[in-house]
Amino acid sequence: MPTLELDGITKRFGPVRANDGISFTLGPGEVLAVVGENGAGKTTLMSILYGLVSPDSGRIVLDGQPVEFASAAEAIAHGLGMVFQHFQLFGELSVAENICYGAEPGRWGVLRRTEAVRRVTALAAEHGLAVPVHEPVAGLPVGVLQRIEILKALYRGAELLILDEPTGVLTPQEARALFRVLRTFTAQGRSVVLITHKLDEVMAVADRVIVLRDGRKVFESAVAATGTTELARHMTGRLVDPRPRRAGGPAGGPVLRVTGARTALSGPGALHDISLTVRAGEIVGIAGVAGNGQETLAAVLAGHQMLTSGSIELNGAEMTELDNGGRRRAGLAHIPEDRYRDGVAADGSVAVNLAAGFHRHPPLAIRGILRPRALRAHARDLIGRFGIKVADPADPVRALSGGNTQKLVVARELAHSAQLLVAEQPTRGVDLGAVEFIYECLDEYRAGGGAVLLISSDLAELRALSDRIVVLSAGVISGELDAAAADPETIGILMSGGTVPEASVPERDAVVAEVAG
Template sequence: MRTLTLEAITKRFGPVLANDAISLTVHAGTVLGLIGENGAGKSTLVSILYGVHRPDSGRLLIDGREVVFRSPGAAIAHGMGMVFQHFQLFADMTVLENVVYGAEPGRWGLLDRRGAERRVAALAAEYGLDVPLTEIVADLPVGVLQRVEILKALYRRAEVLILDEPTGVLTPPEARALFRVLRRLADQGHAVLLITHKLDEIIAVADEVVVLRDGRRVFDARVAATTTTELARHLVGRDLDLRPRRATRPPGDPVLVVDRVSTPGTGRSALSEVSVTVRSGEIVAVAGVAGNGQETLAAVVAGHRLPATGTVTLAGTDVTTRGNDRRRAAGLAHIPEDRNGAGVAAAASAIVNLAAGFHRGPPLGRRGRLSPRAMRAHARELIARFGIRVADPAAPVQGLSGGNVQKLVVARELAHRSPFLLAEQPTRGIDLGAIEFVYRQLDEFRAAGGAVLLISSELTELLALGDRVVVLADGRIAGEFDSAGADPEIIGALMAGGADSATADTREGTAGSGTVGARTADSADARTAGSILAGGAHPRTAGTRAAGSGDHGFIGTRDAGVAAPETVADRAPGGVERGTSGAGAGAGAAGVAGAGAAGVRVAGGADPETEAANSPGSAVTPESV
């Protein structure tokens, strides 16, 4: 049993004060929740706890004795265990091999496999971590992968366990199973530090909570003595309104009709006979585990991918074979998932980014030429109306926070006054204040008669904003519900694996909250939730991952020194090829393939999910300016 104490931890990166004299204690036998917005200092604090960085001043103590972590290895040797947001696993190895890798029992360089299996099985049983030790990791759903990561830490005798945003890729049932494991760990004497942005998770599992804001500790309390409302107020320094929003009048005529659409391929991300209708004055929310067709549906609706069969009708016009430009002309507005790679040109100014899409005619353009004066006036008007915090509208937007970049994208898209809005992950990676802004804008767009197709990984968000919820699994419609009466348990079960996970009434379509689509036996595969590969099979080669497999990644090499996901290349919704390297293998291919949602050509491609701003090195050439 160990207690971890931080005393006045301070860390600077150049002029940026990331941690300002932060003190906290994680007691043995308890769960401490650590919450804060992007840039609040959580990541820096965790990197210090795990030996990645050393503090400029302050002390770390374990059971009252000062310790110095000069490396992650030193932190592990002192009983620290880390479960990263992006899993650090070898896709082609078994669960047992992943757990013991780097700490294999044996003599003379030979692995004692039988001894390793006995010890790992005993640990799994002791802490209620149900994992199949002989299964290949690539075949397992994300909920099991999460347990494998925890088991890895326990195998290395971790007594203080740090979990960074552990539920980001989990379904609601998987998240609750994780909470039970965390409580069991605490009950058996472990100290658990839970880092999350989800306030309801803190209330559900933590004993104590600490709030960080602007690098400082601004609030702490026993969880039993606080509320999510109070925590939200301390997070942003003011009261927030994140209440569920409902349409105030019946929806009108259909604006978007996706009719029996299928896309090429046989993987889980390929669509099969998908039909969705969104009417004016309505928000239809799409739920599902990443890699089960949501990204493909968005690409089909946006015109970045054409269906093999079926039709897409937008505002009465058949746009099935038309690209993004023609669909925008027909009434499409689009908030892409990758705001930095497909939503804005990071090295261009706010003036240029806000003008994108308005450049073909008055008031900004005329006879193929843009008016700089009109562009500046247009930008000033949108910045003021939407509350975008921009010190200099003529400066590159890559210096803006994630929340302000998202506000800029939302402002530009809504300013087009299109009848239909496709919103992909509109609140991912932004702070609560920006989330409140996005919620309000979507609600006002609906109230004005707009139609919204909302795709999000946050089930609570889908239920709060959507009038109807459609569940996608294995590229098929698994269920459809009125959100006001929807049961999150049933939706979560359908997301996780389909009919075999839900109740019998649900399978037969008799649930009171909605009608559930029939699922064939072969489509209700137990591996549906968070399948590693979009196609369902894994390649048996280290570190291979198919595009669209979600946020959970694998180490792409057997080198023991590597502690980052593999190089991944995926296509952003706007047609921008984006490469990111996590294992030091290089920057990846950041080629330019198309105009993107903002109507500009982008070269570069920083990862939008990091707390840091988009890479200053991104080269951007506005296509029309």
């Protein structure tokens, strides 16, 4: 008997069918991967399963019995647990208190902390999820935070786990550890639904996979009978090769030079004596577990945060004291990590957003006065060149999909003669088609002599796009690797603050071989 059966699940939001007659089963001891582009219906489907959204039609059958969940609490009571992409924890509380929150062992309303710690310690040992039960959650590494979220679900008796993009903030070693946990979990007859955009992970850990496109299930297969190319084709409706073409030729002179950069910020995210160089025609990737300084580095370079010591040079000119506007005028472009918070004005028009940051200068403005006709012409040009799907340049940005909003930001930042591009998570949350296009844009920018500092949590992306990879750990540079020779294992060790033996550093081996030859 299947653990879970979804039969004809349909959900409409106005004229849009987010889910259109979706059916699938999940057996005991099975990992089912659910993949699809943005807007394919994954989130809506999982929200229905977890009791956060009610379907218009269709049914959910759990262990042979039809169920209707009016809330997440009801889903939890029926043995479902969901680990969200963004952790939902209380930083001031201890690990044990977070795991037991809402289901605390106690008597007459008084928490029995010793019993809570005992239960959590036993549960963690049973599933191989080591956590510091007495420590407050604030400041713990993200890999530990994810273990806490999983333990929260297990503590409440979850027999079916739903994981939403679970490895987005993990090192390769932490991801493999998570997969081992999932295998232990399913070996006990429990089941997992894995939502991910990383097709290599589907092949590594899932038993079956379904592909959603435009709200419909368009493909289902045993993982052993398919591959990443076929999955990508079903996700997009066409053949997609998101791997970029590495630019040839040596790098030019230094465009960005950071020397001894330190910030006043203390704790996670602070920078401690960071020095690096990015040259013309070069992409330098920045790797690191979230919260280890890469976000601060981007803010410092963009002029949103000042250094307490150190210097920043762009094309040999000091820009340490310049604000964001001054740095943009000096030749810096910036694709921010959060496109909605920092990249666009969602209520503004597409045309205005495509001009933002460059709107004070000809041909968009004359003597400080905007030229509406020039704004529209500029917008139409970029809409065509970058394939932004929008009916009219006057439409508000909030009407665009996530992928098209990201294309807008990329188009605006690459449309001008900036010598340096700081690109933070440029493909986060966009579908395969947009990933392919953004990779091509970055590759062309590099080939044209631009310098790129690429900050990404996707190691495959860093290895494919970068010429060099600089790894940050706890606000310091823990290593630098030749991207063509770097392997995920080595990068992961450096990300976690470990030391790579000299003989195993790929670029050192390459240099020795070259000298010997």
